[in-house]
Amino acid sequence: MIIATNVSKQFGKLKVLDNISVNCNKGECIALIGPNGSGKTTFIKSILGMVVPDSGFITFNGKNIIHDWVYRQHIGYMPQIGRYPENMTIGQVIDMMKDIRHNSTTVLDTDLIEAFNLDKLMQKRMRTLSGGTRQKVSASLAFLFNPDVLILDEPTAGLDPVASEILKDKIIAEKKKGKLVLITSHILSELDDLVTHVIYMNEGKLQFHKSIEKVRTDTGEEKLSKAIASIMSK
Numbered sequence: 048m049i050i051a052t053n054v055s056k057q058f059g060k061l062k063v064l065d066n067i068s069v070n071c072n073k074g075e076c077i078a079l080i081g082p083n084g085s086g087k088t089t090f091i092k093s094i095l096g097m098v099v100p101d102s103g104f105i106t107f108n109g110k111n112i113i114h115d116w117v118y119r120q121h122i123g124y125m126p127q128i129g130r131y132p133e134n135m136t137i138g139q140v141i142d143m144m145k146d147i148r149h150n151s152t153t154v155l156d157t158d159l160i161e162a163f164n165l166d167k168l169m170q171k172r173m174r175t176l177s178g179g180t181r182q183k184v185s186a187s188l189a190f191l192f193n194p195d196v197l198i199l200d201e202p203t204a205g206l207d208p209v210a211s212e213i214l215k216d217k218i219i220a221e222k223k224k225g226k227l228v229l230i231t232s233h234i235l236s237e238l239d240d241l242v243t244h245v246i247y248m249n250e251g252k253l254q255f256h257k258s259i260e261k262v263r264t265d266t267g268e269e270k271l272s273k274a275i276a277s278i279m280s281k
């Protein structure tokens with residue numbers, strides 16, 4: 048579904064992505080893990096076309112993304128920090144996104160808007176929202192257009208435990224429908240019930256890309272947080 052081949056990116060002298068090659072398929076939920084500054088967000092932005100690699104290429108359903116920006120309509124993206132027109136209300140932001148993205152064939156998925164009770168907050172202006180409510184808006188928008196691929200950058204950061212569980216259940220449900228989910232998080236315990244595969248990056252390099260079963264058997268650890276700690280300490 049998404050294939051990155053020898054992707055490299057440098058910012059000034061800093062090599063942020065160093066020859067990354069990975070293959071991401073339908074129905075997988077892939078955890079993108081690595082220390083701060085290891086290149087996770089830059090890799091995500093390369094898939095989204097927001098960062099252009101210096102070398103290498105990325106294909107989405109077999110087409111090089113450089114020549115086909117339309118592929119982005121199949122992706123729902125939840126950024127680490129959602130930036131919105133601050134004077135707009137939640138309702139206006141959602142309507143604006145519908146104007147931009149909605150087409151007659153898409154069935155809107157309003158599950159998260161309802162589960163987060165955002166319908167009661169539609170008149171609130173973005174600048175007045177708490178960090179967690181802003182995250183709820185970002186999550187709701189990522190899922191709203193029923194995309195085949197969900198890219199979630201630190202999705203549960205700032206969410207309360209109830210909201211966090213709602214989002215996790217939604218991710219599991221979408222994965223079961225055959226969608227591809229790419230997720231970054233530093234809270235590894237949150238990923239335990241979700242992920243099928245792990246991509247581990249360090250200093251812009253791909254350290255490994257393994258199924259969760261392989262990570263568990265290789266380390267003898269059941270929990271992802273323990274398994275990664277065991278790998279990092281070697």
Ligand SMILES: Nc1ncnc2c1ncn2[C@@H]1O[C@H](COP(=O)(O)OP(=O)(O)OP(=O)(O)O)[C@@H](O)[C@H]1O
Binds near residue numbers: 058063082083090
């Ligand atoms: N536009 C940019 N210009 C210059 N340097 C950048 C730019 N974007 C990212 N970097 C640098 O690239 C490196 C990787 O950043 P990136 O955000 O991809 O890391 P990350 O793995 O997502 O980190 P975190 O876990 O902290 O979110 C960092 O050193 C960052 O400062």
